[in-house]
Amino acid sequence: MGADSMFEILLNSLGDTAVYVVRKDDYRILYFNDIVGEMVPGIRKGDFCRELWTEYKEACIFSGIGSKKPYSAVGFDETFGATVMLTASEIEWGEKKTPAFAITVKPYAMSGTEENGKEEKELLLCAMRLFGEVFLLDINTGRYLVYKSDGLPDTIFEEADFCDFNRLYGENLIHPHDRQVFYDSFALENIRNRARERQQMISAEVRRKDRSGEYRYCELIGIFYKDREGISEKMMLTYRDTDELAKARIRERQANRRFVRAVNESYDEIYEGELYTDYLRQWKGEKSTPYFRFSPSFSEQIKWAADTIVHPEEKEVFLSRLSPDRLKEDFENGKSEVTISYRRLTPSGSYRWHSLYVRLSEMTTDCIRVMLYLKDIDDVKKEEERxxxxxxxxxxxxxxxxxxxxxxxxxxxxxxxxxxxxxxxxxxxxxxxxxxxxxxxxxxxxxxxxxxxxxxxxCLEKIEMSSAFLLSLINDILDMSKIESGKMKIANREMNLKDTIRNIKVMIEAQAEERRQTFLVSVAPEVGEFYYCDSLRLNQILLNLLGNALKYTPEQGEIRLCVTAGKVEAGEQLIWFIISDTGIGMSEEFMARMFDPFEQQDFGGSRIFEGTGLGLSISRKLVELLNGTISAESEPGKGTVFTVKIPMKISDKKQKVRKLGETQHRETDREDSLRNKRVLLVEDNEINREIAVMLLEQTGIRCETAVNGAEGVSSFEKTVPGWYDAILMDIRMPVLNGIESAKKIREMERRDAKTIPIIAMTANAFSEEREEALEAGINDYLTKPIDAEVMYACLRNYMRR
The missing domain is CATH 1.10.287 (Helix Hairpins)
Structure with a gap:
């Protein structure tokens, strides 16, 4: 019997061990023993090894064998139905010495009892499935088992040299900048030292190469444990991917560095303090020098600064605002920042302005932590002051x-x-x-x-028309100037609204009759009598709008003034003034800009005394000053309707009942109402005095004159009470002006001194003088040149009271 036959008999007698030989060049089976034949029926020599070990098709076990170094792996095998130890070695087979691999497969258990091996296997398999890559290291021997998710499925490879593996792992998988950390942490000698120190774990965060060849941050972890019998020291090594977390931490650190850099560049000194413990820490700033001293006590540092480097004029405020008790009170009451600016002594001996910001960073029941930022603002402050x-x-x-x-x-x-x-x-x-x-x-x-x-x-009518036009130009320009400069003042005094409307009716009615127009006035029952408003400005608004209606309404046309009111709310009532006419109307294009200054509608090139184009603009601004609104509706050829709404506070004065159309206001009674009345005219200008006398005497008034204020006061004083029905008083006069004269008359101890109507006549159209006159006791105010009809209406109004 040959040696090969004897060798085959030996291999067949191994009992539970399967043996086969595979060619190295093409992985065809050269030999298998009887156990393989029994377990894999139909197997033949010449078959590819993958037909035998189908579970290893994706990752061949022979790829791990090199330089004739034995290779072993532990894993569950479906053919055996158990965990097996697979060993592969490079050999020369048969007489021809064919390069081949010899593979043995036998049931496997780690050192110790079978039960101990089974527990370790289950522990390792659980760790494999949890982490994907696990190393089980015997610290004493340096042998280790390794499982990789990119290796053989559910397979454990056993190796003997952890130091060599560690070196190759670092070179092939760990980022060059992190290798030293890896080697220092997981060198076998370091692991043994940590085990002797009874540490529980070793960890290090490094960048590890993944399957795609990209480096990702991961945490390498080594956990110490002992076997069941407490004899063998072991360590389970694995890793977990921390790439997103690590990169987030890096981004946060970078952001923090940028923030710290920005803060450092923005402030000259930075401190951290805790108010309950009186703690202070300096993060940035001057170190202790003869000029500057730092104390870890918050209150002591504030006191030292106040006594030493804070300007004496700011010392008291500095101590008060920055005392720990005051700061605690501020932050507990909801403040998040306290700021103080003060002058601080510099090493050169001069003072410079600084700003100190104390910002709350943390507050609990027993802790108030603050950050203090100091900044030199001297240059900025001086620039602001400049x-x-x-x-x-x-x-x-x-x-x-x-x-x-x-x-x-x-x-x-x-x-x-x-x-x-x-x-x-x-x-x-x-x-x-x-x-x-x-x-x-x-x-x-x-x-x-x-x-x-x-x-x-x-000719005289044209002179009067031209004069009236010139006067309107002067008034509009002056009013616009006052409005734009903010000089226009509103005086909300008690006024009789119905008297105001009556006076307007008298003035407009006369003008309408001259133009052969109809003027109608209606006042709703809900309109009261006494309100608080600026009667002069209200007159100006209504006369302006009614004047436009007269101007742009042809003969036989109709102009209406309707006054109504809303509900009384909180002692106030919204009064509506509706001015309508049957005139030529306005185009839609002009209405869009009619309230702009100097805007006038073009009537085919004809511009006969249309005015400055300021009237509507002034009216709107006056309405706004009275907290009201103005709007318009119009259509060319059909007339215009203006609506003015002004809120007025209701006066507590008892309302009088008087109808607007009382007989004494009829045209037939106008002259009779002034006939035989006696007026004292106080006017220093001879021509103006002559004109006024003639105008007054035309209505049957008896007129007496005085050439200055002192003479006027004397004339009034010498007469019996009730001798004069009214006084017309110029304002600017020699010896004694009209305002002082009115004051002296009002101060006299006679029964008519407080009641006689005093009406001012002045060439000054500014409201300042008007206000002063009213405060002096003057009842009303006529602006020169005197309009005779306006003067007559004013006198009638006061004389009938």
């Missing part, structure tokens, strides 16, 4: 220029209105005289004389 000075200088210059403009406008208004008063007054007187002459020749035939009278009357 800009503030420039701004104040510019503001002062602007105010000075505005005052100069106001003074100029005031003087211009006065100087223009004085001669205008003469022109308008003389024209009015001349027209009255001529009309009287014409009436006297009414029964004569039209001759050359009456024709000349008619021409003169026409």
């Amino acid at each position: 800009k503030q000075r420039e701004l104040q200088n510019a503001l002062a210059m602007a105010e000075k220029a505005n005052e100069a403009k106001t003074d100029f406008l005031s003087r211009m208004s006065h100087d223009i209105r004085t001669p205008m008063n003469v022109i308008v007054g003389m024209a009015s007187v001349a027209r009255f005289v001529l009309q009287s002459e014409v009436k006297g020749t009414a029964n004569l035939q039209c001759d050359e004389k009456t024709g000349n009278y008619a021409k003169l009357l026409n």
Whole structure:
């Protein structure tokens, strides 16, 4: 019997061990013993080994054999139905010495009892499935079992040299920058030292190469344990992927570094303090020097700074604001930051402005942690102070220029209105005289004389129209100037709304009759009598809108003023003023810009005394100053409706019942209501005095005059009470001005001193003088040039009371 036969008999007698030989070049089976034949029926020599070990098709076990080094692995085998030890060695087979692999497969258990081996196997398999890669190291011998998720399925390979494996693992899988950490942590000698120190675990975070060849952060973990008998020291090694977590930590560290860098660059000194324990820590700032001292006590550091480097003028505030007790109170009451600016002594001996920010960073029941940031703001503060000075200088210059403009406008208004008063007054007187002459020749035939009278009357009417237009231009320009400069003041005083409407009715009714138009006024029952409002500005708004209605409504047209009111709420009532006309109307395009300054509707190139284009703009601004609104509806050829809504506080004064159409206001009673009334006229300008006397006497008024305020006061004082029905008082006069004169009259101890109507006449259209006059006891205010009808209406209004 040959040696080969004897060898085969020996292999067949191994009992539970399967043996087969595979060619190295093509992995065909050269030999298998009887156990293999029994377990794999149909197997033949020449078959590929993968036909025998089908579970190893994806990862061949021979790939792990090299340099004739034996290879072993432990795993569950379905053919045996048990865990087996698979051993492979490189050999030369038969007489031809064919290069081959000899494989043995036999049931497996680790050292110790069978039960101990089974427990270790189950433990290892559980760890495999949990982590994907597990090493089981015998610390004493250096032998280890390894499972890799990219290796043989559910297979454990056993190796003897952990040190060599560790070196190759580091070279092939660990990032070059992390290898030293890996070697230092998981060198076998280090593991043994840690075991002797009775440590429980070793770990290190490194970058490990994955299947795709990319490095990912992972935590390598080694856990110490002993076998069942407590004899053999062992360690289970594995890793877990921490790439996302590690990169997040890196991003956070980078962000923190950027934040710290930004904070360091933004502040000169940084401290951390805890208010309950009075603790202070310096993060950035000057070290202790003869100039600067640092104390770990919060309160001591604040006191030292206040006594040593804080400017004396800020010391008290510094100590008060930054005491721990005060800061605790501030933060406990909801504040998150306390800021203080103060001057601080520098090493050069000068003081510079600094800002200290104390910000709350943590607060619990027994801890208030704060961060303190100190910054030199001296240059910034000085720049701000420089800009503030420039701004104040510019503001002062602007105010000075505005005052100069106001003074100029005031003087211009006065100087223009004085001669205008003469022109308008003389024209009015001349027209009255001529009309009287014409009436006297009414029964004569039209001759050359009456024709000349008619021409003169026409000329005088045009003079009056031109004067009125010029006056409206002056008023609009002055009002717009006051509004834009913020000089327009609103005086909400108690007023009789129904009297205001009556006066407007008298003035507009006369103008409408001259134009052959109809003017109608209606007041709803819910409208009261006494309210708080600026009656002058309300008059200005309504007269402006009604004046436009008169101007742009043809003969036989109709203008209406309807006054109604909303519900009373909280002592206030919304009053509606609706002005409608049957005039030429407005285009939609013009209505979009009608409230803009200097806007006028084009009527085919005709522009006869349309005005400045400021009237509606001024009216809207005045309405807004009265907290009201203004709107309009219009259609070309069909007329216009303006609606003004103004909230007015209701006066507690008892409401009077008086109908708007009482008989004393009818045209037939107008002249009679003034006839034989006695008026004291106080006017220093001779021409103005002459004009006023003629205008007053035209209505049957008895007029007495005084040339200055002192003479006017004396004239009133010398007469018996009730002698005068009213006083017309110029404001700017020599010896004693109109305001002082009114005060002296009101202060007299006689029964009519407090009640006689005093009506101011002035060429100054500015509200400051008007306010001063009203405070002095003057009842009303007429602006020169005096409109005769307005003056008559004003006198009637006060004389009938």
